[in-house]
Amino acid sequence: MAGTLREVTASGQAADTSHGADAGQSPGSPATAAQVTDELLELSLGYLYSAALHTAARFHIADHLGAGPRTAGELAAVAGLDASYLYRVLRLLATKGVFREDDEARFHLTPLAQLLRTDTEQSLRDYVLVRGEPVFWQSAARLHEAVRTGTNAFESVYGVPFYDHIAADPELGRAFNSSMAAFSQVLSDTVVDSFDFSGCTSAVDVGGGRGGLLRTVLLRNPHMTGILLDLESVVAGHVLDVPELAGRWSAVAGDFFASVPSGADIYLLKHVLASWQDDECVRILRTCRTAMPAHGRLLVVNALIPPGNEPHAGKTGDVLMMTVLNGRGRTRTEYEALLAASGFTVTRVLDTSSHASVIEAVPAG
Numbered sequence: 001m002a003g004t005l006r007e008v009t010a011s012g013q014a015a016d017t018s019h020g021a022d023a024g025q026s027p028g029s030p031a032t033a034a035q036v037t038d039e040l041l042e043l044s045l046g047y048l049y050s051a052a053l054h055t056a057a058r059f060h061i062a063d064h065l066g067a068g069p070r071t072a073g074e075l076a077a078v079a080g081l082d083a084s085y086l087y088r089v090l091r092l093l094a095t096k097g098v099f100r101e102d103d104e105a106r107f108h109l110t111p112l113a114q115l116l117r118t119d120t121e122q123s124l125r126d127y128v129l130v131r132g133e134p135v136f137w138q139s140a141a142r143l144h145e146a147v148r149t150g151t152n153a154f155e156s157v158y159g160v161p162f163y164d165h166i167a168a169d170p171e172l173g174r175a176f177n178s179s180m181a182a183f184s185q186v187l188s189d190t191v192v193d194s195f196d197f198s199g200c201t202s203a204v205d206v207g208g209g210r211g212g213l214l215r216t217v218l219l220r221n222p223h224m225t226g227i228l229l230d231l232e233s234v235v236a237g238h239v240l241d242v243p244e245l246a247g248r249w250s251a252v253a254g255d256f257f258a259s260v261p262s263g264a265d266i267y268l269l270k271h272v273l274a275s276w277q278d279d280e281c282v283r284i285l286r287t288c289r290t291a292m293p294a295h296g297r298l299l300v301v302n303a304l305i306p307p308g309n310e311p312h313a314g315k316t317g318d319v320l321m322m323t324v325l326n327g328r329g330r331t332r333t334e335y336e337a338l339l340a341a342s343g344f345t346v347t348r349v350l351d352t353s354s355h356a357s358v359i360e361a362v363p364a365g
Helices: 033-044 046-058 072-079 083-094 125-131 134-140 143-149 153-158 162-167 170-194 212-220 278-291 313-324 332-341
Strands: 106-108 202-206 225-230 249-253 266-270 297-302 344-350 357-363
Touching: 033 046, 046 083, 046 125, 046 134, 072 083, 125 170, 134 153, 134 162, 134 313, 143 153, 143 313, 153 162, 153 313, 162 170, 170 212, 170 266, 202 212, 202 278, 212 225, 212 266, 266 278, 278 297, 278 332, 297 332, 332 344, 332 357
Parallel strands: 202 225, 202 266, 225 249, 266 297
Antiparallel strands: 297 357, 344 357
């Protein structure tokens, strides 16, 4: 419920809890040379885990385990695969907690594997599947060129910006939009839990994809109406047409660099700004500022990169932006600067998850 999550104060920042060379080791048990060597070698082969995860998603292995544990041979028979090769892939994934092998060589679902099923509301199967496609791993393979030149890795491989490429490939575009909808749905409940919409009557979901966040807002707040804005090819697959929302929504095809619907109480920008460079973010934010009434509020939903050496989704996402898009992950201070440059004042920041903090801003006086 609103107010139950930790609210970040103006000076609140995560402490640096790393321990230098011993980070990741148990207190009082420094790593041996062999352990350090093993860890580095394992990191260098991290792409194999991504490939294995993509393989399990592609062949619906988690779905095939829905009725109970099976051997690799049984799974291979139903999925049309080679049993020996499948076993080796599942054995590797089991080392990371994706599936579990028992003493009879049967594989079981685990909490991680459950997210690969297609028949659950929290499914991330589409997200995992698309992130294993060539557009992502070929771009990642050019990360060194991006670092050397300061240019986008994807464009060095494909010759056009990412969104132009998927617009020209309808099948890939649909798969990507579906993957983002899967990712979005996982976070929507958390975001809506963190903010009190009771005093709002209308919302515009700017660049809202298929409208997963807007749907959650409207389902939780039956007094509200909403507008979804995104490209025509994206809003065509919206998820708003459900009986509970009848007459309370509209889906509008448009360009958020040009204009957004005006007059709403709340404007939502979820996982939009991280996809763009600073000057483009300012353009998007100013477009929203122009459309907003004086009492309007803007909610920017993005990961906020903390200081220190601890793992964080924002740090991973930032490198993903470097390889595929022209955007970047940002700290709280960096987002506040963008908002100030666009005519907004930040009123508070709600720390909901590593993937999605909520920055509330209002038009500057």
